[in-house]
Structures are given as C-alpha cells and as structure tokens.
Amino acid sequence: MTTEQDVSEKRDTIFIGKKPIMAYVTSTLIQLANLPSVRIKARGMSIGRAVDVAQIISRKTENVGYTIGQIQIGSEALESQDGRTRNVSTIEIEVKRT
C-alpha cells in the first residue's frame, strides 16, 4: 500500500496523448490534490491539447486556485520510419496551487 502511494506521488507529469481531453483534466486534478505542482507535457500534434487541458483547469478551478506556472517549449529529434531524423516540438506547462 505504501509503495503504491509512493509511486503515484512521484507521478508529477501528465503526458498528453490521444484520449478524450477530459481524461487528462481528471488525471491532472487528481495529481494536484496530492502535489503542489504538476507538469503537463505534449509533443507535435498534441501541443494544442496540452494548452486546452491547462486552460480548462485554470478556468474551472478559479476558487480552488490552480494557476499556470512556467511554460517551456523545446524540440526532440525523432527517427521516422524512413530512417531520417525529424525534429518534433514539445511543450511543458506547469499547473500549480496558488
């Protein structure tokens, strides 16, 4: 039981993929109940969705008081199927308790 809790406490990053957007909003809110700050990460086509998740949380929880913290962008080199290296953009948005 303790080990399980330890693991979930360390999961301070939410990776945005292809699930419905509210699934990521829920995951982020659950993590924010335990942690002072959570990072929402995405790359490529999912970047817009990461911004949506952060915005939904900050809009809908104005009274509880979660706000957007640091935002970082970057790029990662990915090898595509034809063997060439492509750069894909990344974003990391911090959501934190005020």
Next chain:
Amino acid sequence: MTTEQDVSEKRDTIFIGKKPIMAYVTSTLIQLANLPSVRIKARGMSIGRAVDVAQIISRKTENVGYTIGQIQIGSEALESQDGRTRNVSTIEIEVKRT
C-alpha cells in the same frame, strides 16, 4: 516612405495561420531584424505550429542568438456558427535577441 516604415516597425506580432510554416519563419526573422523582440501568436489548431516556428528560429540561429522569451497561454471565447460560445486556447511566444 517614413509612414510605411512606421507601420512595419509596429508589427511586432506574427499571427500563425494556414500558410506553409517557413512563411512564418521568414516573416518573424524579417521583423527580428528591425525589432528587439517579436511575439508569435496562435490559437486552436495552430498552437503546435506556433511552437514549431519558434523552435525552428531558435535552433537555426544559434550563432546570431535569437532565443525564446516569455510564453503565455490563454483562452478566447468564440461564437460558433450555431450561436453557442466556445472557448479556444491561445498561445503567445516571445522570440528575442540575446
């Protein structure tokens, strides 16, 4: 001539739309030749492309030294065709001379 220059000098914001990505990279670089900092703005589906533009510029101009500055996210209320109000996420990325 002076008036035209004044107008172009004030255009410190590049709005990302549906043109090929390198068109926005070029526009941003032209503005950065005249201004100390330029803001790349996008909303909705174009947010990922705004990050791409900023990343291409910071990666390809390492020696000249343009870097990513402040990044802000937000949302705007848009009225859709059926009359309902929808929120659309926005991003604003500052690119500046080092």
